[in-house]
Structures are given as C-alpha cells and as structure tokens.
Amino acid sequence: MLERVYISDLKNYIGQDVIVDGWVDVRRDHGKLIFIDLRDKSEKVQIVFLPTHQEAHETAKSIRSEWVLRIKGKVNARSEKLVNNNEFNGTLEIEALSVEVLNKSEALPIDISTDGLEINEENRLRYRYLDLRRKRMQRNLRIRHKIIKKMRDYLDERDFIEVETPILTKSTPEGARDYIVPSRQSKGKFYALPQSPQQYKQLLMVAGIEKYFQIARCFRDEDTRSDRQPEFTQMDLEMSFVTQEELINLNEEMLIHIVQTLIPEKKIQQIPFPRITYKEAMEKYHTDRPDIRENKDDPNLLAFCWVVDFPFFEKADNGSWTFTHNPFSAPKPEYMNDLLMKTNVENIITTQYDIVLNGYEIGGGSIRNHNPEALKAVFEIMGYPEDQISKNFGHMLQALSYGAPPHGGIAWGLDRFVTLLLGEDSIREVIPFAKTGEGKDLMMSSPSEVSTAQLQELNIKTLK
Numbered sequence: 456m457l458e459r460v461y462i463s464d465l466k467n468y469i470g471q472d473v474i475v476d477g478w479v480d481v482r483r484d485h486g487k488l489i490f491i492d493l494r495d496k497s498e499k500v501q502i503v504f505l506p507t508h509q510e511a512h513e514t515a516k517s518i519r520s521e522w523v524l525r526i527k528g529k530v531n532a533r534s535e536k537l538v539n540n541n542e543f544n545g546t547l548e549i550e551a552l553s554v555e556v557l558n559k560s561e562a563l564p565i566d567i568s569t570d571g572l573e574i575n576e577e578n579r580l581r582y583r584y585l586d587l588r589r590k591r592m593q594r595n596l597r598i599r600h601k602i603i604k605k606m607r608d609y610l611d612e613r614d615f616i617e618v619e620t621p622i623l624t625k626s627t628p629e630g631a632r633d634y635i636v637p638s639r640q641s642k643g644k645f646y647a648l649p650q651s652p653q654q655y656k657q658l659l660m661v662a663g664i665e666k667y668f669q670i671a672r673c674f675r676d677e678d679t680r681s682d683r684q685p686e687f688t689q690m691d692l693e694m695s696f697v698t699q700e701e702l703i704n705l706n707e708e709m710l711i712h713i714v715q716t717l718i719p720e721k722k723i724q725q726i727p728f729p730r731i732t733y734k735e736a737m738e739k740y741h742t743d744r745p746d747i748r749e750n751k752d753d754p755n756l757l758a759f760c761w762v763v764d765f766p767f768f769e770k771a772d773n774g775s776w777t778f779t780h781n782p783f784s785a786p787k788p789e790y791m792n793d794l795l796m797k798t799n800v801e802n803i804i805t806t807q808y809d810i811v812l813n814g815y816e817i818g819g820g821s822i823r824n825h826n827p828e829a830l831k832a833v834f835e836i837m838g839y840p841e842d843q844i845s846k847n848f849g850h851m852l853q854a855l856s857y858g859a860p861p862h863g864g865i866a867w868g869l870d871r872f873v874t875l876l877l878g879e880d881s882i883r884e885v886i887p888f889a890k891t892g893e894g895k896d897l898m899m900s901s902p903s904e905v906s907t908a909q910l911q912e913l914n915i916k917t918l919k
C-alpha cells in the first residue's frame with residue numbers, strides 16, 4: 456500500500472511511486488500532454504498526464520481548477536533542459552498513473568493565485584475560506600502559530616502556567632464599551648464579554664499561582680477603526696513579587712527571542728530597547744507611541760521602545776478624573792501617599808509601561824495596587840459613589856484583603872505584533888476569520904436576527 460506523501464517531500468522519492476492529494480492550481484492542456492499543478496498545504500508540483508495511461512489522461516481532460524484530486528504517480532527527475540529553478544519542485548515532476556476525483560469545484564468567485572491585496576476586501580472576507588487558500592494567507596497563519604508557540608514555550612520554560620479565564624463574565628473597565636450577553640436563567644441580567652482577563656489574572660495572583668499567562672481572546676465594542684477588531688487576541692501575563700524592571704526585562708527578552716529565532720531577516724534597531732518617559736515622548740515626538748526608526752524606508756527594521764512614567768489620571772469630558780491606562784495600576788511608590796490622600800492628583804505618575812514598535816503600541820502593563828485601600832482610592836478619585844464601588848469592584852477589594860501578594864503584568868496585542876513582524880498593513884491579514892471595520896462577519900452574516908422564540912426565552916423585546 457502506497458502512503459500519501461506531502462508535496463514538499465517529493466525530492467526524497469525520485470524514481471518511486473507515490474500518492475499525492477491536493478487541489479488543482481492550474482491545468483494546461485496541450486492535447487497529447489496535459490499538465491496540472493497540484494497544491495497541498497506544503498507546496499506545488501507539476502503532474503503530467505500521458506496518453507499511454509489512457510484512463511488518467513481521459514479524466515484529466517475534464518479536470519478544472521480547484522478540483523480535489525488523489526493522484527498515484529511516479530516521481531521523475533526532469534531532464535536538464537526542463538528544470539525550472541524558480542519552482543520549489545522545478546527539478547522533478549509526477550507522471551500520473553491514475554487519478555481519483557475526490558471533489559469538483561465551481562469556478563471560484565475570487566482569484567487566489569495572487570497576494571489578494573488587489574481584491575475588494577469585502578469579497579475576500581465573504582469567501583474567507585477561499586481567501587485563506589492563497590499562499591500569503593497560509594504563510595501568515597503558519598507564522599502566527601509559530602509566534603504563539605514560541606511564547607508558550609518561552610514562558611513554560613520559565614515556570615509560567617497558562618490558565619483559561621471565563622468568557623462569560625462581568626463588565627471590567629478597560630476604557631471601552633462591553634459586549635453583553637443576556638442570561639436565560641437570571642432574567643433581566645447580563646454577562647459581559649471580557650475586555651481583558653485583567654481581574655481574573657490578578658485574582659490568580661491572590662490564589663498563589665505567581666506566574667500566569669494566557670493567549671486570551673478579548674472583546675471591546677469600539678467604533679470602526681482600521682486597526683481594531685471587535686475581538687482580538689492578547690498575550691496576557693501576570694507575576695507576583697516582581698518589580699517593573701524585572702517585568703520589562705522578561706518581556707524584552709521574549710520579544711528579542713521571537714524575532715531572532717523566527718524572523719531573522721528583521722533587524723532590531725537598538726538592544727536594550729530605549730526607554731522614553733511620557734513627557735519626553737510628548738515633547739520630542741508629540742505622541743506617546745513614537746516611531747523612532749532611524750530609516751523608515753527599511754521594511755526589515757524593528758524599532759522597539761518602552762514608554763514609561765505616564766500620568767495616572769486625566770480629565771474626562773465631563774470634568775471628572777479618569778484613569779489614563781488601567782484603574783488597577785499602582786502609582787510609582789513616591790506617589791502612593793498622594794493617591795491614598797487623594798491630593799496632587801494631576802501629578803501622580805503610574806507604574807504603567809507601554810511597549811511600542813515602529814510607532815504602534817503593541818503592549819502595556821503595570822505594577823498593580825495590591826492593597827484594597829489604594830485600589831479604592833483610585834475609584835474614589837474618579838468620583839464613583841461608595842455603593843457603585845462595592846457593587847462593581849467589591850469582589851476585587853475583598854480578594855485584596857486576604858493576603859494578596861504584590862504583583863504586576865502586561866498584555867501584548869498579538870494581532871498587531873504579528874502584523875508588524877509579517878510586514879502586513881492590517882490586522883485583518885493575520886486574523887483568520889476577520890470581521891469588517893463595522894464588526895460584521897460577512898461570511899457567516901453575523902450579527903444577525905434571532906427567532907422570536909429565542910427572544911421570548913430571554914425575556915427580551917427589541918424596539919422597532
């Protein structure tokens with residue numbers, strides 16, 4: 456019995472009979488000779504159908520692009536004048552002995568032979584399962600997988616454990632609108648989808664886990680922006696008994712390790728990454744995510760920098776104080792007294808650190824308030840009434856009162872990071888089933904209406 460061989464391995468089978476499975480990339484009919492380029496997940500190969508193998512030759516006449524075939528054939532070295540050094544398998548071809556049509560295909564609604572960037576994006580998203588067949592998208596998904604695997608291995612080797620946290624949860628303030636899910640069993644009540652695992656990861660520190668990470672899906676109901684998606688992925692991490700310096704170093708080493716082992720053609724401009732204070736960044740670059748590349752024409756240049764020393768609070772539109780990054784952050788130690796006394800609010804500096812790459816914020820984190828009084832003071836400065844604080848954050852304040860260790864962490868925006876490493880322009884090029892800027896899944900037609908019965912069960916009426 457012959458076994459299936461992946462097309463990228465055919466070089467090891469010259470002179471032997473093999474089975475290859477895959478899709479018809481193109482077919483060239485020269486009458487006597489019919490050629491097919493067959494494609495599987497690994498590569499492409501030229502198949503030649505000769506009139507001597509009559510049945511296979513006859514079938515090949517009717518075969519069209521994107522049909523799915525199983526071919527039994529002999530791997531032949533090409534004669535010197537037929538070698539094509541531009542093709543992966545340019546030194547060989549398969550002489551088809553028999554062919555089985557596993558499935559036919561209609562003509563595709565989009566061209567998948569190009570990089571796809573010339574095609575209207577809505578069409579690409581509507582037929583995403585075809586769009587993902589193109590070489591560029593296959594590469595993107597594979598490298599995304601490798602990057603995530605590197606992170607997992609790197610952190611596992613350093614004794615971090617990955618812990619899954621709930622998707623059906625309670626509203627947590629990260630500065631965006633929540634997606635909410637009605638509860639059937641508690642009528643009139645709603646879950647919120649997590650904007651991040653922030654509270655759970657801190658609760659895991661209270662639980663004594665000490666070193667947590669998660670490749671976590673997060674949900675934020677934000678207005679259309681080209682680089683935003685309703686759901687996105689974070690590399691989320693939290694550690695106990697740790698300093699800002701240790702967290703910055705750990706993350707910096709992991710970033711360097713990923714780039715150097717997976718994308719060695721990229722050059723990191725400066726190691727260790729420069730650290731810029733918020734004040735310097737605003738004065739020098741007029742932004743808190745400066746693009747410090749020395750040469751912006753170089754697509755292989757990665758200029759990382761840390762931005763530190765952000766103000767903790769800023770004035771919201773209604774005149775009250777709000778947090779600039781994360782309400783769970785601790786102030787720098789020299790400002791702890793101001794926080795607790797709620798004085799000098801405009802000058803309190805937080806332990807927040809952002810990691811910026813080529814002008815994009817790709818991550819951010821902080822040391823957290825592990826004393827309940829300090830966390831409570833943050834909400835009081837923001838003007839939250841006592842009952843709202845205990846209703847929304849009572850569980851956090853209570854947890855912190857049972858011997859919470861000092862802790863801190865970070866989250867990376869994985870989609871943006873992968874986009875930059877791959878030199879793509881949009882995060883939708885690295886998210887397999889991306890939504891449009893308006894948050895629509897054109898392939899599944901979602902969001903969509905639900906049945907009256909479903910609404911009734913939830914005790915929900917929609918307004919016309």
Ligand code: ASP
Binds near residue numbers: 651819820865
């Ligand atoms: N949870 C924060 C965010 O999603 C990041 C962090 O501080 O860990 O923005």
